[in-house]
Amino acid sequence: MIAAGALGCGDNEPPYGHVLVSATVVDGSGCPDILSVVAAPAQTSVGGQIALNAIALPARATETLAYVWAPATGIKPVSSASSVYTCAKAGRQTLTLTITETNRSGSCVVEETLNVLCL
Numbered sequence: 073m074i075a076a077g078a079l080g081c082g083d084n085e086p087p088y089g090h091v092l093v094s095a096t097v098v099d100g101s102g103c104p105d106i107l108s109v110v111a112a113p114a115q116t117s118v119g120g121q122i123a124l125n126a127i128a129l130p131a132r133a134t135e136t137l138a139y140v141w142a143p144a145t146g147i148k149p150v151s152s153a154s155s156v157y158t159c160a161k162a163g164r165q166t167l168t169l170t171i172t173e174t175n176r177s178g179s180c181v182v183e184e185t186l187n188v189l190c191l
Contacts, residue, residue, distance in 0.1 A: 103180035104128045104137050104173045111157070111167065115189035118162055122188050124155045130173050131180070138172045159190030 108127040116122055124147070130137055141147045146158045147167070157167060167186045172179055 102131050102173065102175050102177055103182055104130050104171050106171065106182060106184055109169055109184040109186060111186045111188050115191060116159055117191045118159050120159050120190070122157045122159070124157055124167065124169070124186075126153045126169055126171070126184070128153070128171050128182075132175060135173050135175050138174075140170045140172075142168045142170065157188065159188075162190050164189055 106126065106128045108125070110125050111122050112125075113122060124141060126139060128137055128139075137153075139151055139153050141150050141152075141155050141157075144150045146160050147155050148158075149155055157165075159165065165188050167188060169184045169186070170181060171183075172181045
């Protein structure tokens with residue numbers, strides 16, 4: 073980003089100099105932005121399947137994201153933005169998606185939790 077401006081000493085005064093500012097804008101968080109995490113359908117019978125889909129963007133376009141769904145039992149593939157959960161037992165099940173972005177300053181982890189119902 074480059075900005076330029078003129079200096080003056082009040083209204084209608086001629087400028088006495090110029091200022092040129094050069095800056096680089098850096099995202100301070102270094103964490104991915106989760107745009108969407110969906111489990112559909114939100115309920116199914118035992119043995120039924122629920123599609124899990126996530127959309128996230130890295131803080132920097134040059135970085136990659138790693139996805140991990142938990143619990144690992146019943147989710148295939150575990151390390152993907154799009155997976156499938158198979159209900160093994162009746163009741164409310166909590167599924168957690170962890171997204172990790174590794175960058176120059178280390179790594180940042182964000183999580184999203186979904187509740188699904190197995191009937």
